[in-house]
Amino acid sequence: MNSIRLLTLISAIFYVAIGISSPLITLYLQSLGASFAQISMILASVVITMFFANYLWGWLSDRIGRRKPLLITGLLILATSFFLLSWAPSGNFAWAARIFEGTGSAAYGTLSLAIMGDLLEAEKAKGRRMGVFRGIGSFGFFVGAMIGGRLADATSIATTLMLCSAIYLITALCALAIREIQPDAGTSIVKRQLPSLNPRTVLANLRSLPLFFLIGVLLWTAAHSASASMWPNYMQTFGYSKTASSSLWGLAALIEFPAMVGAGFLSDAIGRTPLLMAGGGFITLTNLGYLFLAGVFPLLLVIQVLRGFGFGSYTTTAMTFATEQSEQSNRGSISGLFSTVSSAGSLLGSSLGGTLVQLFGFHFLYGVVAALAFCSMLSFGILRFQMRAPGAVEPIIHN
Numbered sequence: 001m002n003s004i005r006l007l008t009l010i011s012a013i014f015y016v017a018i019g020i021s022s023p024l025i026t027l028y029l030q031s032l033g034a035s036f037a038q039i040s041m042i043l044a045s046v047v048i049t050m051f052f053a054n055y056l057w058g059w060l061s062d063r064i065g066r067r068k069p070l071l072i073t074g075l076l077i078l079a080t081s082f083f084l085l086s087w088a089p090s091g092n093f094a095w096a097a098r099i100f101e102g103t104g105s106a107a108y109g110t111l112s113l114a115i116m117g118d119l120l121e122a123e124k125a126k127g128r129r130m131g132v133f134r135g136i137g138s139f140g141f142f143v144g145a146m147i148g149g150r151l152a153d154a155t156s157i158a159t160t161l162m163l164c165s166a167i168y169l170i171t172a173l174c175a176l177a178i179r180e181i182q183p184d185a186g187t188s189i190v191k192r193q194l195p196s197l198n199p200r201t202v203l204a205n206l207r208s209l210p211l212f213f214l215i216g217v218l219l220w221t222a223a224h225s226a227s228a229s230m231w232p233n234y235m236q237t238f239g240y241s242k243t244a245s246s247s248l249w250g251l252a253a254l255i256e257f258p259a260m261v262g263a264g265f266l267s268d269a270i271g272r273t274p275l276l277m278a279g280g281g282f283i284t285l286t287n288l289g290y291l292f293l294a295g296v297f298p299l300l301l302v303i304q305v306l307r308g309f310g311f312g313s314y315t316t317t318a319m320t321f322a323t324e325q326s327e328q329s330n331r332g333s334i335s336g337l338f339s340t341v342s343s344a345g346s347l348l349g350s351s352l353g354g355t356l357v358q359l360f361g362f363h364f365l366y367g368v369v370a371a372l373a374f375c376s377m378l379s380f381g382i383l384r385f386q387m388r389a390p391g392a393v394e395p396i397i398h399n
């Protein structure tokens with residue numbers, strides 16, 4: 001099995017664990033005695049950890065010229081953190097385990113993207129290949145979501161988290177077989193110009209990514225994180241069971257798979273920015289649907305389909321766009337910065353989620369989220385205008 005397919009397989013297995021745990025984690029924290037505001041603080045602290053760890057993992061991989069050992073380390077951290085989380089006797093213990101989890105999540109998110117960017121550097125249809133890579137992950141999420149709610153209803157949420165720990169261990173073992181592309185073949189690490197960790201280098205890497213792309217990423221991830229952080233609890237107010245909530249979440253993930261492949265194909269043909277705009281538009285409609293129609297189950301199914309298309313359009317396109325703005329020598333750092341901005345948006349969103357619900361209720365939260373998603377669409381629209389301006393060229397691949 002070549003490394004592209006193996007990394008895609010690892011993505012599928014990895015997201016099975018994400019699918020199992022994501023719809024249940026806030027319910028688990030609530031069962032340990034955490035209030036909505038405390039849940040927001042726990043979620044925010046995880047994202048703060050990722051905010052700082054993302055760039056450090058990417059920079060370190062550029063520095064040592066290796067990504068695979070760091071990827072495996074991150075997956076082992078996740079296996080350990082979920083084992084500890086499953087045995088958490090209190091909210092504070094779970095809080096510490098989730099912060100540890102954040103370092104592992106940052107490693108996987110940044111380094112898997114950098115490795116895939118390296119492997120796809122010579123590919124013509126980067127968007128389509130990236131869509132398959134991330135889309136298979138969403139199918140894995142769907143499988144996990146189908147398993148998670150049913151297992152939690154039959155046993156306990158703690159049991160599902162123990163299963164996640166075992167899955168992360170399996171991904172770490174699979175990652176041992178990845179053959180990463182070595183930088184500057186024939187040149188020793190001593191002779192290569194090594195990236196330094198200083199503000200000037202960070203700023204130079206940051207300038208590699210267009211400003212309105214970063215703003216759009218920040219706003220989109222803030223909207224997604226705020227919406228997702230309280231979604232299981234919001235569904236509970238309508239009387240939906242954990243199985244129903246997980247199934248609805250899984251439906252969106254099932255739609256994401258073809259949406260990501262299709263978005264990758266279209267972005268190769270017409271450019272990246274139209275698909276980024278579509279991602280913002282679909283998520284705007286999704287959260288307006290949550291605001292006004294979530295109590296009607298058949299309509300909620302339609303809303304989840306919209307969410308799948310919105311997530312798929314944005315995610316695979318943003319990942320492809322970010323990797324295209326770098327070379328192999330600094331792709332780890334650029335991937336880390338992209339992940340850092342995403343984490344900043346997640347931090348904003350997770351901080352808003354429980355806090356706004358605590359102060360103003362669920363409906364106010366989903367109104368704010370719809371506004372954030374709409375602003376992300378506007379930001380990507382400005383990026384498109386800039387890319388189409390004289391002297392600016394947006395990568396478009398013709399096959």
